[in-house]
Amino acid sequence: MQRYFVPETDWDNMNVTIQGDDAHHINRVMRSKEGDSVICNHPNGKAAICEISEIESSKVYLKIQEWLDTSAELPVEVTISQGLPKGDKFDLIVQKGTELGAHSFIPFNAERSVVVWDDKKMDKKMKRFAKIVKEASEQSHRNRIPRIMPMMTLSELIEESSNYDVKIFPYEEEARSDHHKSLGKIVKGLEAGQKLLVCIGPEGGFSANEAEELTKNGFSPVRLGPRILRTETAALYTLASISYHFEELGCN
Known part of the structure; x- marks a missing residue:
């Protein structure tokens, strides 16, 4: 229907x-x-x-x-803060992220972001994103349309992060570490009703300065499996893992 x-x-x-x-x-x-x-x-x-x-x-x-009396929403509110990627990758992230249950999205102007969104381009893109998430919400029978928040700098994102219970960022150096913290450990510790902020770097990943600032402000660096994922894959991997844990395994 x-x-x-x-x-x-x-x-x-x-x-x-x-x-x-x-x-x-x-x-x-x-x-x-x-x-x-x-x-x-x-x-x-x-x-x-x-x-x-x-x-x-x-x-x-x-x-x-x-x-x-039904709901298709994830038990935890997941916000994806995405470092601005090239081309139309953000379109894919918000569309598939909506289908996988994301609560909201934050465009993040990272140090290694190649693209630049001026005010005119930002306004046009926000209208496009709004249309994409609405159609994706209808297609996937969501109960709510995810929110697309204004683009933020690192300092603005850190300030915004005070509104969340758990904060993580996938980091390539963590994937190579023998003493890594896996996404699975983070997900197992989540409780229904909590708010999770996932910060994902652009194509070039996070700079050392960004990783240091995020860690210093309560973000946990995590590994998303043993392989290095593309920026547009990382958010979908994270959301699918959370969905499987809560909605398929029934771990509430």
């Missing part, structure tokens, strides 16, 4: 109105008819099966039939 995220202003008791691109999708792409059902997600995370009562060119009117 198709799922749509509907702004709070378009909910009224037992009635829901879908507008804009989603209304066009229902009408022109799905070619839905009155009496068909879709799932509507409220910003509070709740979802309901709704029946289409009327279709206009730019609006679709629905009536709530049944509230659903």
